[in-house]
Amino acid sequence: MMPDSPNKNDPLGELVAALQRLPGIGARSAQRLAFHILKTPRDQADALCAAILSVKDRVTYCSICSNITSVDPCNYCISPERDDRVLCVVEQPENVAAVEKTRGFRGRYHVLMGAIAPLQGIGPDELKIKGLLARVAQGGIEEVIVATNPNVEGEATALYLARLLKPLGVRVTRIAMGIPVGSDLEYADEVTMSRAMDGRREV
Numbered sequence: 001m002m003p004d005s006p007n008k009n010d011p012l013g014e015l016v017a018a019l020q021r022l023p024g025i026g027a028r029s030a031q032r033l034a035f036h037i038l039k040t041p042r043d044q045a046d047a048l049c050a051a052i053l054s055v056k057d058r059v060t061y062c063s064i065c066s067n068i069t070s071v072d073p074c075n076y077c078i079s080p081e082r083d084d085r086v087l088c089v090v091e092q093p094e095n096v097a098a099v100e101k102t103r104g105f106r107g108r109y110h111v112l113m114g115a116i117a118p119l120q121g122i123g124p125d126e127l128k129i130k131g132l133l134a135r136v137a138q139g140g141i142e143e144v145i146v147a148t149n150p151n152v153e154g155e156a157t158a159l160y161l162a163r164l165l166k167p168l169g170v171r172v173t174r175i176a177m178g179i180p181v182g183s184d185l186e187y188a189d190e191v192t193m194s195r196a197m198d199g200r201r202e203v
């Protein structure tokens with residue numbers, strides 16, 4: 001028997017096992033959180049459960065840009081204040097927040113839901129690339145800023161997209177590498193991210 005396998009007659013052990021499945025939570029943190037929840041008043045525990053279920057039930061993906069949203073299309077896609085001529089392509093919904101932090105970008109977004117990673121079996125067909133091409137083919141977009149992560153997969157994805165997008169008559173730019181190579185946009189502070197956007201170059 002596995003030492004930490006959850007047991008239906010062991011609610012605390014089950015909670016520890018469930019928490020341990022969360023990213024960045026090791027065995028000790030899981031145990032600490034579980035004991036904290038155990039001591040938490042009932043209404044706070046209810047609120048936590050309700051928040052988790054609400055995210056699962058009410059948050060969905062935008063049918064245009066694939067960003068996470070509770071209204072479809074999302075606010076970034078329908079806002080009349082944003083510039084239709086510039087489209088920023090990111091890997092994950094959380095990367096939209098990183099670009100938004102800069103407050104300098106007022107265009108629209110497209111989330112790929114990953115990057116090309118052949119070793120992990122992720123090819124172009126697994127990503128939201130068809131939708132991106134369709135949006136660009138519709139016309140009106142003048143520049144596509146590829147803000148994929150500055151690592152091997154992100155670079156490969158950027159080159160792949162540039163090859164497909166340029167024949168459609170748009171300018172394709174890549175964010176500058178002020179962000180440490182091999183890192184993730186998620187951890188870029190707003191100054192670094194602003195510089196990366198301002199220093200973008202044509203690919």
Ligand SMILES: [Zn+2]
Nearest residue numbers: 062065074077
């Ligand atoms: Zn959207």
